[in-house]
Amino acid sequence: MRLGFWAIVLLGGMAVTYTTRLSFLVLIGHDRLPPQIRRSLRFVAPSVLAGLIVPELLLADGHVPATLLQPRLMAGLLAAAVTWRFRNTWLTIAVGMISLWLLSALLPA
Amino acid sequence: MSRGELAAPTRAGAFAEGVRDQLPILLGVIPFGLIFGALAVSQGIPGWAAQGLSLFVFAGSAQFVAAELVGAGAPALVIVFTILVVNLRHLLYSASLAPSLRHLSGRWRVPLAWLLTDEAFATTSARLNRGVQIHAEWYMLGTGLALWSSWQVSTAVGVLLGAQVPAGWSLDFALPLTFMALVAPSLVDRPALGAAASAGVCAVVLAWLPFKLGLVVASLIGIAVGVGLERFRNSAAGVPS
Numbered sequence: 001m002r003l004g005f006w007a008i009v010l011l012g013g014m015a016v017t018y019t020t021r022l023s024f025l026v027l028i029g030h031d032r033l034p035p036q037i038r039r040s041l042r043f044v045a046p047s048v049l050a051g052l053i054v055p056e057l058l059l060a061d062g063h064v065p066a067t068l069l070q071p072r073l074m075a076g077l078l079a080a081a082v083t084w085r086f087r088n089t090w091l092t093i094a095v096g097m098i099s100l101w102l103l104s105a106l107l108p109a
Numbered sequence: 110m111s112r113g114e115l116a117a118p119t120r121a122g123a124f125a126e127g128v129r130d131q132l133p134i135l136l137g138v139i140p141f142g143l144i145f146g147a148l149a150v151s152q153g154i155p156g157w158a159a160q161g162l163s164l165f166v167f168a169g170s171a172q173f174v175a176a177e178l179v180g181a182g183a184p185a186l187v188i189v190f191t192i193l194v195v196n197l198r199h200l201l202y203s204a205s206l207a208p209s210l211r212h213l214s215g216r217w218r219v220p221l222a223w224l225l226t227d228e229a230f231a232t233t234s235a236r237l238n239r240g241v242q243i244h245a246e247w248y249m250l251g252t253g254l255a256l257w258s259s260w261q262v263s264t265a266v267g268v269l270l271g272a273q274v275p276a277g278w279s280l281d282f283a284l285p286l287t288f289m290a291l292v293a294p295s296l297v298d299r300p301a302l303g304a305a306a307s308a309g310v311c312a313v314v315l316a317w318l319p320f321k322l323g324l325v326v327a328s329l330i331g332i333a334v335g336v337g338l339e340r341f342r343n344s345a346a347g348v349p350s
Contacts, residue, residue, distance in 0.1 A: 004185075005185050006155075006158050006161070008185035008186065008189060009158075009162075009175065009179070009185050009188050009189060010158070010161045010162065010165045010166070011165070012185070012186070012188075012189035012192075013162065013165065013166040013171070013175065013188070013189055013192040014165035014166055016189060016190075016192055016193035016196065017166050017167070017168050017171065017192060017193075017196045017199070018222070018223065020193070020196050020197060020198075020199035020200050020203065021199045021202070021203055021222040021223065021225040022203065022219070022222045023199075023200050023203045023204070024200070024203040024204035024206075024207040025203045025206065025207050025210060025218045025221065025222045025225070026215065026218050026219055026222055036336070037204070038208070039336065039339070040332050040333075040335065040336045041204060041205045041208070042238075042295070042301070042335075043300070043301065043304040043331060043332040043334075043335030043336065044201045044202070044204070044205040044234075044328070044332060045205065045230070045231070045234045045235070045238070045291075045292065045295050046292055046295050046296060046301050046302075046304045046305040046308070046331065046335070047304045047305060047307075047308035047327070047328040047329075047330075047331030047332050047335065048198060048201065048202075048227075048308070048324070048328045048331075049231060049288045049289075049291060049292040049305070050292060050304075050305035050306070050308045050309035050312070050331065051308040051309060051311070051312035051323075051324045051327040051328050051331065052227070052285065052288055052312070052324065053285045053288050053289055053292070053309065054308075054309030054310070054312055054313055055312050055313050055316050055323075056282075056284070056285035057285065058313050059313060059316055062316055062317070064313065072282065075282070076285065076286075076289070079286050079289060080289055083289050083290045083293045084293055087290070087293060087294065088290070089130075089133045089287060089290040089291075090133060092286050092287075092289060092290040093133055093136065093283050093286045093287060093290075096282065096283075096286040096289075097279075097282060097283060097286070100279055100282055101279070104279070
């Protein structure tokens with residue numbers, strides 16, 4: 001493929017991505033953040049992570065499926081209960097993956 | 110993540126702790142990297158360019174979208190703009206970690222920003238939320254480098270092997286599971302719970318938006334809900350906000 005095309009995609013992609021990461025860490029002083037924004041920062045992790053997790057559990061091919069009896073949703077809810085109770089990453093993964101494999105085998109596709 | 114935090118960690122200890130906390134995430138990331146390499150090649154992307162995306166852009170979902178767009182014949186500038194939009198959430202990460210890293214010199218912050226991915230942010234902010242501040246830069250370096258090197262190697266292997274990862278293993282599911290374990294400790298009160306719940310619901314409702322914009326909008330709604338609930342709680346308790 002064209003070299004110029006890839007130069008733009010790779011270097012441009014790097015520039016825009018790195019700029020978002022550098023933004024408040026290096027480029028814009030954090031002290032310049034208004035207090036309201038600063039107070040909102042503790043909600044960033046819960047919001048973004050929940051926004052990544054829930055669609056993974058609920059959506060199949062970008063849509064909410066007709067029945068909620070889905071292996072990913074069921075396994076995810078089980079894993080959520082485990083993580084809430086035990087606060088252990090490996091245990092959460094073990095329970096989530098094993099129940100996903102079992103439910104996928106049991107539930108009709 | 111049950112470990113004693115009684116003894117103050119050394120720099121090397123914090124680095125190792127960062128690597129260790131990244132291990133469960135790698136279980137989900139490595140298949141993701143393998144798939145990326147394989148998928149990129151299947152889209153007609155040369156192997157060196159697929160590896161270049163992992164080396165230079167180093168952002169999983171943006172790379173998948175870019176590979177898709179290359180396959181669809183999109184012009185280079187459209188692809189760059191799309192990468193920007195998909196990665197806008199890093200602004201939030203950058204702002205969120207800045208207070209804890211601001212005492213560091215540019216020699217630390219410039220390379221650490223390079224490593225600021227979803228995964229490095231998740232582990233680093235989870236540690237900070239546990240109240241552990243010590244050697245945060247070494248922790249983040251460890252967690253970020255563990256991810257970076259795994260991403261490079263898994264991309265390369267994916268490019269070489271092609272689509273040979275058995276999809277039936279569903280290893281990608283380890284990613285949301287790990288995020289779950291990371292988000293749980295930050296749900297300390299109603300505003301935080303409200304933020305997570307509303308962001309989760311909105312991310313599903315807005316999933317139809319292109320370029321992962323649904324995630325960006327849902328996150329902003331979640332943050333607004335959290336701030337609103339906190340303000341409501343404070344005003345009910347008579348605390349000036």
